[in-house]
Every structure is written in structure tokens, then in C-alpha cells.
Amino acid sequence: MVTVADPVDDRPFVWKVQCESSLKPRVKPGDDPETAVAKGWIVARTPGDYEISVLGRMEDGFLQVEEVLSDDPDWSLDQTQPYVHLRKVCRDTLSNRRNGGLYRPGLVRTSHEDSGVYTSLVFDEWSERDHVTRLVIFGDSLSDTGRLKRRLKMVPRPPYWVGRFANGPVWSDYLEVSAQLAVQNHARGGAMATQREPMDSEELIQRIYTNGQFFVSGSITHQIDGYTANDVGDSGVVRADASVAILWAGANDYISKEAFDSSISLLLSKPYAEDGYASIVSKVTDALELNLAQLRELGFKRMMLVNLPNLGLTPMVLQNDSYMVSRKYESEEARLIDFSTRLAELTRRHNQELVTMVDRFLADSPGVEVIVMDADAAFAQVTDPEFGGDILGFDLESRKVQVEFEGREVAIQNQCYSGMTMGVFSPTANVCDEASRAVFWDLVHPTTFFHCWMAYMMGDLMFNEGWIGPMPPLEEYRGWCEMVADAY
Incomplete structure (x- = not known):
């Protein structure tokens, strides 16, 4: 007491x-x-x-x-x-x-x-409650609440909010408050699923200047190793019954290649080549399986793995100038539609192999629960006019860009902030007027309003699994999301 x-x-x-x-x-x-x-x-x-x-x-x-x-x-x-x-x-x-x-x-x-x-x-x-009370989070910039900022002392800068890669709180902030959970967040912007040797701060800063938003900073394995060494030790997790480990990573293994013509073109246009996405997806899901095994060895009994939203519908498609630029397309629209389609195919393959991997892992892990949060389905709901617009409250018209060519078309929600993650304004950089209801903040990161709803869907999934108590009523929660988005 x-x-x-x-x-x-x-x-x-x-x-x-x-x-x-x-x-x-x-x-x-x-x-x-x-x-x-x-x-x-x-x-x-x-x-x-x-x-x-x-x-x-x-x-x-x-x-x-x-x-x-x-x-x-x-x-x-x-x-x-x-x-x-x-x-x-x-x-x-x-x-x-x-x-x-x-x-x-x-x-x-x-x-x-x-x-x-x-x-x-x-x-x-x-601790006396029956439900889970603690979340331990590992991931990349979609989950980072300031670890990269604390390390580098410089990015992301304003108008990004307090080290988040968004214009306000991110999903873990919202879930901590709405579900009354204690949260320990090890996510760091730029993290990959596959093994990557960590860079020193000077090298990482130079990489950010060179590649803009498409940089890497280490791996999920390094985050779990750090958690083990600093917080848990050899004895493992003491309160496994009250804890959930959440993993959300993988996007950087793919989009970090976007800044380089040959890398992104080979990844997407030749999926079964050595550096094509079929091979890379297998490496990514294998790495995530090893991460799940690390957490199992620490004693975690409940884990959530988050898949990827459709990368082919992110604003980076609209801004891309590196994919297959040497190929003669009939129009720029045709090239962008091809780029979007290939990214969507990559996303589907990643998400399918993730489910297969989790099934395999569970078969070898008696007493362990692993659930997959479908971020792809969540993104589809958000961008659906009837659900995302009318029920959740997103502005889906102001930032929508329709790309069309010979009967093929793709609708993409464009970015709200036109600058870089560095947060340095160029003469043309600006923040859109509808920032509080937009879907995307920058080329790849969603707005705080999206994060608020992502937290709701993640909390609702854990409630349906019996892990936590119920989330607030939908209308009440929407009012809270709108209040926070308007304030920040």
C-alpha cells in the first residue's frame, strides 16, 4: 500500500x-x-x-x-x-x-x-491487479520517446516534439496514460531488426546529414542486450506475470535504402536476387524471431509484435527521386505508381512471413503468448473515409494526392511538415494548417493524432487477449485525442 x-x-x-x-x-x-x-x-x-x-x-x-x-x-x-x-x-x-x-x-x-x-x-x-501493469518497448523511430535525442543532443529538432519523431506524443505515451500502464521504452530512432554494429555519435550525425531521414543507428538486439545488462541481469524478469514486451521494427531495414538509387531499385525490382526484398524480408523476420527468443530467455511470457503499415502509401513515394531513375518510364506518374506497388508487395511479404515466424516460434515456446498487432489493417482503417474520417476524425482530403496513369491510380496522404528530421527550416519548409488531423507528419512518420489512435487499437487488442482492462469508450477517447492534438 x-x-x-x-x-x-x-x-x-x-x-x-x-x-x-x-x-x-x-x-x-x-x-x-x-x-x-x-x-x-x-x-x-x-x-x-x-x-x-x-x-x-x-x-x-x-x-x-x-x-x-x-x-x-x-x-x-x-x-x-x-x-x-x-x-x-x-x-x-x-x-x-x-x-x-x-x-x-x-x-x-x-x-x-x-x-x-x-x-x-x-x-x-x-502489482495486486490481475492484469498486466508494465510494458517494455523495443523499436525504432515510430516508438522512440527521446533516446536518440538524448544521445545526439540535436535530432529530431523542433518542430518535432521533445525527441519524438512526430508533432506530439507517440503511441506509447498515449497508451501509458489511457491504459494506466507503467512504460519502459528502449526504442531508438534509426534502429534496424537485422544486426548492425552501433555507430559512435559523430559517425551517426554524419550519416543523418548525408541520408536525411533514412539513417540507421543500431539494432533491436542491442536494445535488448542493454536492457538485460542494465535493468534485469542474469536472473531475468522478476515480474513476468505483470509485464508485456512489445517489438515494433523492420521498416528501417527496407527504407534505409531509399536514399540510394541502386540499393532501392535492386531491393524492389529484383525481389529474388541476393539483395532483393524476398531475401531481406527473410533476414528481417529471422532477426525478429531471435529477438523474441531473447525475451523468452529473460522470462517474458507475453509479447506483442507489430507488423508494418503499407509502405507504398507513405509520402516518401511522392518525394522519391531515386527508384529506377535510369529506366525510361512513360511518365513520372508511372514510375511513382510502380514504386508504390513494389513497396506494397514488400509490405505484404513482410507481414505474411511475420505471421509464419510467430506460429513457428509459438510451437517451440510452451507457456508463451505472442500476439501480432496489425498496423497495416490499422492504417487501412485510418485512411478509409467512412471509418478514419467520420468515426476517428481524420482530415483525409486536405493532404490527399491522387497519382494516376493509364487506369492505374494510388491515393497517398502527403506529409504535413515539409522539412527534414533535422528540424532545420529551409526557405520552403512549412507545417500544414491541418497538422492536428493529418495522417503523416513527415515522409515516413505519422502525426500525433495517428499515434493516439494506434495506441487505442493496441490497447484494445491487449484487452481482447485478457492482458489489460478495457480502453475508454470510443467517443470519449476521440475527444481526448483531438484535445491533445489541438494543444500540441
């Missing part, structure tokens, strides 16, 4: 409650860039302006809270909804600062003065 105790200054393992924050990041050419600078972490304070700390112990990389500490005699933590209450405390803490109306809250974490690590909190009440 969480108790509110008198503060003891010399007590060991006291962690301060920290609020992630930024100033409102909506920046357009000519605006003061300081309005989008992330302000980092701010210590949570009670209404009486006292700091809040917690006393706890580390468990699987989470801080298991035993006591909540404050000098404020008039404040106590709501023990029925401790995390919800702490989020409100953080909102109030930010709003009470100078220019408080410009601040936008992010995560709620704790930090120890000697470690500098920002750790997710778990409360005793959560």
Missing part, C-alpha cells in the same frame, strides 16, 4: 518525481524557434509549492514505489489513481511556471540525484 510519509532527508533511494515538459512546439517559418525548445525535466510540486519525492526499489528497470514523500501538510497522493493524480500534479506544476500556458506536459518519471536516470513508477496497488 502506498503511504504518504514524513520526509527523511538522509534516507537512501529517494527519487524525485519529474515532469517532462516543453514549450508549445508549433513553429512556422518566421516564428521564434525558442517557442519550441524542449525544457527537459521539471520537479513536480504540490499546490503549496513543495517538491514531491518517492521512496522505492528497482524491479525490472521500474521503480516500485513504497512511500510518497512531501513536506506539504495539506497534500496527499490519491491512492486509488496515483499515476493519474501525479499527471495532474505535473500539469499544475507546469501551468504555475512563468509562461505556464505555453508548456505542454509529457511523461511522469522519477530520477535519483546520483544516477540521472528517468525511471517509470510502479505502485503497489498496480
Whole structure:
């Protein structure tokens, strides 16, 4: 049971409650860039302006809270909804600062003065629940909540939001709040599924300058190895019964070739060649199977694997100038439609082999549950006018680009932000007016509004599996997504 105790200054393992924050990041050419600078972490304070700390112990990389500490005699933590209450405390803490109306809250974490690590909190009440209470996430830029930014200190820059590759929170942020889960996120922008030697920061920065958004930074295996060494150790996961490991990776193994004519052309136009996508897909799914095996050896009993949305419908198709440029197409539209079609074929093959791999893995893993989140189906729902437009609230008309040639056509939702991941405005870079309801933020990354709905679908899948409690009612959830998207 969480108790509110008198503060003891010399007590060991006291962690301060920290609020992630930024100033409102909506920046357009000519605006003061300081309005989008992330302000980092701010210590949570009670209404009486006292700091809040917690006393706890580390468990699987989470801080298991035993006591909540404050000098404020008039404040106590709501023990029925401790995390919800702490989020409100953080909102109030930010709003009470100078220019408080410009601040936008992010995560709620704790930090120890000697470690500098920002750790997710778990409360005793959560551990007594029947459902899962903890998520451990591995992945790439679709899931990164700031790890690449903390490493490089430079990307992604505004108007990207606080290290996310989006214009606001990403799916793990939304799921943490809506499902009241503790989240530990190891995802890093640029990560691949297949093995890749990690680069030092200087080399990685140069690669980003050279290849723009299509860079790589390491592998999922490195993330799991780091989690094992730093958070779990040889004994494995202590609370496997309360935990789910989530893996979402693979896209970078394919789209990192987009910046190079010969690589992307060979990958897609000759699928059964040595460097064609049939071979690469097998390597990617084999690597993900090894990652599942790593997690199984750590003791995880529940895992979620997320497949790929249709890469042929991403804005990078519209901006591509490298695929098969040496071939004489009848028109530029014909080349782009061919590029889109080939990417769609690659996506289907990846997703089909992923299911086959999971079936094979489960046959050799008694007592382990693995579910596949169908991001491809989720994307199809979002871009369907009746469902994505009318029910979910997306603006599917303003950014739609119809590419047509001789009876063939493809409809693609274009990017909202026309700059690069570096976040440096060129004279022509801008943010679209409908950013809060658009599907894509940049060439390959969705908007925060899309992330909000992705979180809902992932939470709903886990609920249907009996892993977590129900998600909020659809209409209520839509209102929340719209409120956040409008604010950020």
C-alpha cells in the first residue's frame, strides 16, 4: 500500500518525481524557434509549492514505489489513481511556471540525484491487479520517446516534439496514460531488426546529414542486450506475470535504402536476387524471431509484435527521386505508381512471413503468448473515409494526392511538415494548417493524432487477449485525442 510519509532527508533511494515538459512546439517559418525548445525535466510540486519525492526499489528497470514523500501538510497522493493524480500534479506544476500556458506536459518519471536516470513508477496497488501493469518497448523511430535525442543532443529538432519523431506524443505515451500502464521504452530512432554494429555519435550525425531521414543507428538486439545488462541481469524478469514486451521494427531495414538509387531499385525490382526484398524480408523476420527468443530467455511470457503499415502509401513515394531513375518510364506518374506497388508487395511479404515466424516460434515456446498487432489493417482503417474520417476524425482530403496513369491510380496522404528530421527550416519548409488531423507528419512518420489512435487499437487488442482492462469508450477517447492534438 502506498503511504504518504514524513520526509527523511538522509534516507537512501529517494527519487524525485519529474515532469517532462516543453514549450508549445508549433513553429512556422518566421516564428521564434525558442517557442519550441524542449525544457527537459521539471520537479513536480504540490499546490503549496513543495517538491514531491518517492521512496522505492528497482524491479525490472521500474521503480516500485513504497512511500510518497512531501513536506506539504495539506497534500496527499490519491491512492486509488496515483499515476493519474501525479499527471495532474505535473500539469499544475507546469501551468504555475512563468509562461505556464505555453508548456505542454509529457511523461511522469522519477530520477535519483546520483544516477540521472528517468525511471517509470510502479505502485503497489498496480502489482495486486490481475492484469498486466508494465510494458517494455523495443523499436525504432515510430516508438522512440527521446533516446536518440538524448544521445545526439540535436535530432529530431523542433518542430518535432521533445525527441519524438512526430508533432506530439507517440503511441506509447498515449497508451501509458489511457491504459494506466507503467512504460519502459528502449526504442531508438534509426534502429534496424537485422544486426548492425552501433555507430559512435559523430559517425551517426554524419550519416543523418548525408541520408536525411533514412539513417540507421543500431539494432533491436542491442536494445535488448542493454536492457538485460542494465535493468534485469542474469536472473531475468522478476515480474513476468505483470509485464508485456512489445517489438515494433523492420521498416528501417527496407527504407534505409531509399536514399540510394541502386540499393532501392535492386531491393524492389529484383525481389529474388541476393539483395532483393524476398531475401531481406527473410533476414528481417529471422532477426525478429531471435529477438523474441531473447525475451523468452529473460522470462517474458507475453509479447506483442507489430507488423508494418503499407509502405507504398507513405509520402516518401511522392518525394522519391531515386527508384529506377535510369529506366525510361512513360511518365513520372508511372514510375511513382510502380514504386508504390513494389513497396506494397514488400509490405505484404513482410507481414505474411511475420505471421509464419510467430506460429513457428509459438510451437517451440510452451507457456508463451505472442500476439501480432496489425498496423497495416490499422492504417487501412485510418485512411478509409467512412471509418478514419467520420468515426476517428481524420482530415483525409486536405493532404490527399491522387497519382494516376493509364487506369492505374494510388491515393497517398502527403506529409504535413515539409522539412527534414533535422528540424532545420529551409526557405520552403512549412507545417500544414491541418497538422492536428493529418495522417503523416513527415515522409515516413505519422502525426500525433495517428499515434493516439494506434495506441487505442493496441490497447484494445491487449484487452481482447485478457492482458489489460478495457480502453475508454470510443467517443470519449476521440475527444481526448483531438484535445491533445489541438494543444500540441
